[in-house]
Every structure is written in C-alpha cells, then in structure tokens.
Amino acid sequence: MAPRRGWSGTTANAPSMSHQDEGGRGERWVLAQTALLVLYVAVPGRHFAWRSPGALLAAAGVALASIAALQLGCGLTPYPEPSAQGTLVQGGIYAWVRHPIYAGVLVAASGAAWATHSPWRALIASALFVFFDAKTRDEERRLSRRYEGYAAYARSVHKLIPWIY
16 A cells, blocks of 8 residues: 655655754744844834933843853854854853843843834834744754753743743
8 A cells, every 4th residue: 555645745654854854953043033133123213212211221132142142152153053063051141041142132122112112113022022932942942952951951041031931
C-alpha cells in the first residue's frame, strides 16, 4: 500500500522537520522584527520632546539594550538560533531578565512613543511586545537545546520584566 499524500504532496510518514529546516537561524523572525522597527520609525509623530519623561525612558531603554549587547559579546546575534561562539550568560543584566535587549527595545519604543505623543508608535510598541514574546518562545527552545543549564536559568529569571514577566 502506498503512503498517503497530504495537500502539500508530502507523504504522511515523512520525518518531521528539525528547527534548522523551519527557517534556519530564524531569518523570518529577523525580517518581521526589522519590518516592525522600520514601521515604528516611519510613523508620523510630533517632534521628539527631549525634556520629557518619555525621553528619559527612551534613553534608559537604549542603555539597557546596549549594556546587554555588550555583555553577550561575540554571542550577539539578531537570530533566535544561538551563536556558535556564544556562551550562556547569566550574570549582569541577564541575572534580572532573560532577554534584556528585547526589554530595552520595548522600554525605548514606549518612551519614544510618549516623547513624540504618537498613539501609532504606542500601538507598534505594544505589537513589539507581542512579537518579542513570541520570538522568545522560539529562541528559548533553541537555547534549551544548546545550553544544558538554560532550563534552570529560565525557571529562576523572568523573561522581560523583572519580578513580573
């Protein structure tokens, strides 16, 4: 008896694809992230109010993301697939949240939305939160496969917001 074929023409008993086959390093995530960030920048808003709480928040977000990127060193990559040169970083800012670069981008985007009085940017900042939450799920599956201690680290440190989430 011949194997049944699904709508895509693949056989029903074909082996499942590994995460490497489902987008490689995670190029689709990076493309979507880039599109959201370009849209965020392109949205009209008032001139940036440098002397506002939003500006302070935006600066704090940029600082957070920058420090986190420096702490990753050669392990820094935009892809959810961990860098071959990377190691599991659990100290510094990474002792407070597992994804401080994403957290920094979210803080900066929220602050800049406030500083430009742009409801559209606030909406896109909210979309970025949903996006990064989804991207981290894929990234954490990959990190768990790469690093033996990642599961224990993930149980003890919040994802994006210290003490909350």
